[in-house]
Each structure stands twice: as structure tokens, then as C-alpha cells.
Amino acid sequence: MTRTTLLQARSLTVHRAGAQVLEVPALDLRAGEVFALMGPNGAGKSTLMLALAGLLPPTTGALHFRGQPLCSRAEIEAYRRRMTMVFQDPLLFDTSVARNIGTGLKLRGVPKDELRSRVETWARRLGLGALLDRPARQLSGGEAQRTSLARAFVLNPEILFLDEPFSALDAQTREGLLDDLGHILAETGTTTVIATHDQAEATRLGHRLAVMQAGRILQMGGLREVVNHPEDPFVAAFVGMETLLKGQVLTCREGLLTLRIRKESGDRELIAVGEADPGQTVLVGVRPEHVVLALQSDNLTSARNAFPGTVTKVIPRGPYFRVELDCGFYLTAFVTDQSLSELGLQPGSRVTASFKATSVHLIRKEGLDSEL
Amino acid sequence: MDLIWEGLRKALELLLTLDPEVLRVTLLSLQISGAATLVSLVIGLSVALVVALNDFPGRRLVIALLNTGMGLPPVVVGLFVTVLLWRSGPLGFLGILYTPSAMVLAQAAIASPIIAGIGLAALQQLPPGLRLQILALGASRPQMVWLLLKEARLPLLAAVMAGFGGVISEVGASIMVGGNIKGQTRVLTTATVMETGRGNFDIAIALSLILLVLAFSVNAVLTHLQQRSRRS
Numbered sequence: 001m002t003r004t005t006l007l008q009a010r011s012l013t014v015h016r017a018g019a020q021v022l023e024v025p026a027l028d029l030r031a032g033e034v035f036a037l038m039g040p041n042g043a044g045k046s047t048l049m050l051a052l053a054g055l056l057p058p059t060t061g062a063l064h065f066r067g068q069p070l071c072s073r074a075e076i077e078a079y080r081r082r083m084t085m086v087f088q089d090p091l092l093f094d095t096s097v098a099r100n101i102g103t104g105l106k107l108r109g110v111p112k113d114e115l116r117s118r119v120e121t122w123a124r125r126l127g128l129g130a131l132l133d134r135p136a137r138q139l140s141g142g143e144a145q146r147t148s149l150a151r152a153f154v155l156n157p158e159i160l161f162l163d164e165p166f167s168a169l170d171a172q173t174r175e176g177l178l179d180d181l182g183h184i185l186a187e188t189g190t191t192t193v194i195a196t197h198d199q200a201e202a203t204r205l206g207h208r209l210a211v212m213q214a215g216r217i218l219q220m221g222g223l224r225e226v227v228n229h230p231e232d233p234f235v236a237a238f239v240g241m242e243t244l245l246k247g248q249v250l251t252c253r254e255g256l257l258t259l260r261i262r263k264e265s266g267d268r269e270l271i272a273v274g275e276a277d278p279g280q281t282v283l284v285g286v287r288p289e290h291v292v293l294a295l296q297s298d299n300l301t302s303a304r305n306a307f308p309g310t311v312t313k314v315i316p317r318g319p320y321f322r323v324e325l326d327c328g329f330y331l332t333a334f335v336t337d338q339s340l341s342e343l344g345l346q347p348g349s350r351v352t353a354s355f356k357a358t359s360v361h362l363i364r365k366e367g368l369d370s371e372l
Numbered sequence: 373m374d375l376i377w378e379g380l381r382k383a384l385e386l387l388l389t390l391d392p393e394v395l396r397v398t399l400l401s402l403q404i405s406g407a408a409t410l411v412s413l414v415i416g417l418s419v420a421l422v423v424a425l426n427d428f429p430g431r432r433l434v435i436a437l438l439n440t441g442m443g444l445p446p447v448v449v450g451l452f453v454t455v456l457l458w459r460s461g462p463l464g465f466l467g468i469l470y471t472p473s474a475m476v477l478a479q480a481a482i483a484s485p486i487i488a489g490i491g492l493a494a495l496q497q498l499p500p501g502l503r504l505q506i507l508a509l510g511a512s513r514p515q516m517v518w519l520l521l522k523e524a525r526l527p528l529l530a531a532v533m534a535g536f537g538g539v540i541s542e543v544g545a546s547i548m549v550g551g552n553i554k555g556q557t558r559v560l561t562t563a564t565v566m567e568t569g570r571g572n573f574d575i576a577i578a579l580s581l582i583l584l585v586l587a588f589s590v591n592a593v594l595t596h597l598q599q600r601s602r603r604s
Binding site for chain 1: 499501502508509511512519522
């Protein structure tokens with residue numbers, strides 16, 4: 001990408017009560033991108049975001065906005081007028097929806113007429129046109145978060161920080177808001193940082209993705225790249241590679257690896273995609289959505305990797321089921337309601353689990369002996 | 373019973389004829405306690421803001437002291453202000469002992485911790501993220517403080533009511549630093565004490581009624597403001 005760097009952070013650390021809670025050596029936010037920060041609760045997403053937004057003074061490190069350093073209080077206060085932030089809690093003021101949306105403009109001394117028309121434009125855009133005179137305290141959770149978003153977008157921010165803005169909403173409300181937000185971001189091209197612990201949210205909005213744990217960024221890169229090629233077991237698990245296997249490389253030919261998986265019940269051979277030297281120990285990952293189940297009697301698979309196994313658990317997951325298997329190693333598969341009943345799957349069923357070689361991703365090559 | 377009825381009758385007469393002395397005492401009460409409440413509002417809110425918005429060593433101690441200060445006995449305040457303002461005291465050069473200024477000073481010492489304590493509670497019950505949200509909307513520090521005060525306006529009005537109620541009804545400090553001098557520092561409470569002591573129950577009852585009505589009206593106005601802003 002050749003986009004210009006909007007915000008640059010270097011050697012950022014934050015200490016709280018003597019302990020280091022954030023350490024980010026380098027982060028560049030590019031103009032126009034949606035940067036998703038993922039990680040479990042307590043990973044440091046909010047702390048990083050507050051530091052990037054100039055709302056939390058870092059213990060060490062430097063921020064540059066459009067090439068200019070943000071050091072003095074005046075510089076940071078000026079920067080705060082060019083970005084804005086929406087939190088998980090809508091944090092509305094005890095006044096009408098219109099006044100809430102107009103707060104930031106009023107703080108900037110925008111003339112009344114302009115303020116009115118901008119507030120109305122953004123209220124309409126977020127479906128709040130009929131609620132302008134409604135007291136904020138009477139809004140539903142979804143309406144309140146829409147008001148909070150309108151209050152942010154009305155400022156035409158150069159960077160928009162969204163700290164888990166949908167976490168407190170029910171699934172249906174979240175769906176509608178995600179849709180609207182996606183459209184608005186695409187139309188305005190607003191540079192955005194969004195923190196979430198929901199992979200679906202991140203993949204729907206994000207261009208780039210960073211996965212955080214314990215105050216550090218484990219992996220950062222293009223969305224597809226991180227999701228499909230996690231470099232770390234934690235990232236792999238977090239982006240949905242539920243099965244992680246350690247194996248020894250037997251052969252490597254044209255990007256195809258033959259691996260030996262050692263298990264107590266006997267060795268298994270696996271074909272994976274990646275580059276490694278024979279004899280090396282590597283870690284590979286498989287996503288449950290890439291695993292196909294068939295009854296052992298059918299024996300129809302053309303996939304390179306096919307393993308007989310036993311169903312150990314069937315867990316309903318909304319529109320589909322998550323099936324846990326024992327194939328000599330732990331494996332999970334997603335199946336639809338229909339296939340579940342067709343195959344008559346239940347704990348104890350004997351099945352063949354298969355997946356393509358292209359569905360097995362090389363995660364890491366070194367330093368595995370002490371872990372896992 | 374006759375004593376009470378006679379007292380009430382005389383009291384109403386004094387009130388209806390707008391007795392100049394009663395009127396003067398009432399006005400002075402309002403002026404002194406009003407001024408003291410204003411001074412306390414400035415001091416109390418400043419202290420509440422500093423404590424609410426900053427983290428510093430000894431913060432808990434300050435909060436504990438504020439909460440204790442909310443129950444300061446007026447006579448103790450009266451004693452300390454008297455000593456301070458005594459001719460040979462540290463502030464004796466001001467020469468304001470036994471003047472309304474001394475009474476404002478003493479009453480402010482009583483009401484400031486009340487307003488600071490309730491004000492602090494009012495600011496602390498705001499959502500913890502609100503300050504960051506306000507800054508994220510581009511507020512300068514003064515703008516941020518103003519928006520926070522606006523958000524806490526209902527409990528802050530309660531703080532003002534409590535402060536005013538505390539000083540308008542207070543007698544110990546007023547008598548000690550004011551001296552209950554006729555036409556100069558005589559206020560409703562000190563006059564009531566004096567008239568009761570003299571056995572002039574009619575005047576005492578009249579003064580008490582005024583005091584009650586006054587306390588009620590001021591609180592009624594503030595309550596009206598509070599409830600109106602709640603609806604809007």
C-alpha cells in the first residue's frame with residue numbers, strides 16, 4: 001500500500017501501578033484504512049487506543065500525527081480536536097439527542113445554523129431523524145449507540161477510534177449498526193481504529209488486523225493474511241484455527257509438506273501447505289469450517305487428508321453445530337443442521353474427517369519444543 | 373395554651389404590619405447566609421473538582437476530612453473564627469469581629485465542607501468514562517469541567533440546598549462572631565434565642581415562622597429548578 005501514514009507510534013509503553021500493561025514498539029495508521037484491534041478482555045486494546053487517541057499519556061514513546069510530534073499539551077489538545085472516540089458505553093449527556101450530537105461542534109464554536117444542519121444530516125444518516133428532540137435517557141441501547149456514533153461522525157474526524165462499540169448490544173441491533181457503520185466508513189473513507197473481541201466484526205469492517213494479548217501485539221498485518229496465516233498459536237486460536245498440531249517435516253516439495261504427527265495411538269501423516277526443511281518441527285493449524293465429515297462406510301473423499309475418528313461432542317452454535325472429534329488428535333468441524341441429521345451424528349459416531357492440503361496452514365517453524 | 377395563641381396572634385400582627393425591625397433582621401439573615409452559600413459554592417466546588425479529577429497521595433484522607441467537615445459543630449467554628457479574628461489574633465488586623473463579614477466567614481466555614489462533600493459525591497457518581505468521552509469530543513479542560521458540572525447539576529443543587537439550609541438555621545457561630553448587635557449583626561436565629569430568653573415569645577414565634585417560611589421558599593425554588601432540569 002502506498003497510502004500515507006496518518007498516525008505513527010513508536011516504542012509506546014504504559015505502566016499502571018508499577019506494572020507494564022502495554023508495549024507496542026511500532027504502529028503506523030494509514031490514511032483511509034480501518035484498523036481492527038482484536039484480543040480477549042484485558043489484552044490492552046483499550047489502553048492502546050486511549051494512548052493513540054492522546055487521552056492517556058504513555059509512560060514512554062512518541063506519537064506523530066501527519067508527521068508532526070504530539071508532545072506538548074497544546075499539541076495534544078489540538079490533535080484531540082481532529083480525532084474522536086466512541087466507547088462501549090454510549091456516555092450520552094443528560095439532554096436531547098440533537099444537543100448530544102451537537103456537543104462537539106458547540107465546543108468548537110461552530111455557528112448555530114451550520115451546527116443544526118450538520119446535526120440533522122448525521123442524525124438522519126444514522127436513523128435518528130425522528131428522535132432529535134427525545135431525551136437521551138429515554139433511548140434504547142441501540143439508539144443510544146447510534147447517537148454516540150452520530151456525535152462522532154458529525155465532527156468529520158480525521159481518525160475515529162471505536163472501543164468495542166457494539167459489545168453491549170444484542171445480536172440483531174448489532175447487525176443493523178454494523179451494516180450502517182460499514183456503509184458510512186466506505187463512503188466517508190474515515191481512518192478508523194476499532195477494538196473488538198469479535199472476529200466477525202473485525203473481518204467485516206477491517207482492512208488490517210492486529211491481535212493483542214497481555215499488552216503486546218502478537219501479529220499485525222492485512223486482514224486475510226492474519227486470519228489465514230497466523231504466526232502464533234494464540235493468534236491462530238483467536239482467529240478460529242481450533243486445531244493446532246505439532247509435526248515433523250518428512251518431505252517438502254513445491255510448497256507441500258508431508259508431516260508426521262506423533263500421538264500415543266500411533267503416528268499420522270498429514271499434507272500441509274508451507275515451506276520448511278525436512279526434519280524440522282513445525283506447527284500447523286486447521287479451521288473447523290474446512291473440515292468435512294462423512295460416515296466411515298461412505299469413503300468418498302478426494303481430500304488429501306482423511307482420518308477416521310469418533311465424535312466426542314456436538315455443540316449447537318446458532319445456525320450450525322460444532323463437532324469435536326478424536327482422530328488420534330483433537331479436531332473440530334462445523335456442520336449444518338441438515339448434515340448433522342443426515343449423518344446422524346452424535347457422541348460415539350464413527351466418521352471420516354477430511355480436509356484439503358490447502359486448508360492446513362503452517363503457523364510456525366521454530367522454538368516449539370518447550371511449548372504446547 | 374393562651375401563651376401560644378397569644379404568641380401566634382402577635383406574631384401574625386408583626387408580620388402583617390411589616391415590622392421594620394423584623395424586616396431588617398430577615399433581610400440581614402438572607403444576605404449573610406446567601407453570601408456565605410455563594411462563597412462556599414466557589415470553595416466547595418473547587419475542592420470537589422480537584423479531588424474528583426486528580427489522583428494524589430493523601431486523596432483518601434482529604435475525602436475523609438471533607439466528610440467529617442460536613443458535620444462541623446457551628447460552635448466550634450464560631451470559637452475558631454473568633455480566635456482568628458480577635459484583636460490579638462492572626463487576622464485581628466482586619467477588624468471585622470462582630471460584623472456581618474465575620475458571620476459570612478464563619479458560615480462559609482460551615483457550608484464549604486458540606487458543598488464540597490456532597491459535590492464530590494455528585495461528581496463521583498458520573499460514569500467513569502465520561503471525562504475521557506468529553507475530552508475525546510475536543511473539549512478544553514475548562515470546557516470539560518463545565519460539561520461535568522452540567523451533568524451533575526441535580527445533585528449539585530442538592531449540595532447548595534444543604535449548604536444554605538445548614539447556615540440559615542445555624543445560631544452558635546453567628547452569635548459568637550456576630551455578637552447579635554441590634555441593627556448590625558442580629559439575624560433571625562440569634563434574635564430568636566434572645567427574645568426567647570427574655571420571655572418575648574410572640575416575637576420569637578414570629579421570627580421562627582419567618583425562618584421556616586424562608587428555608588422552605590429557598591428550597592422550593594431550588595427544588596423547582598432541579599425538577600425542571602430533570603424533565604427537560
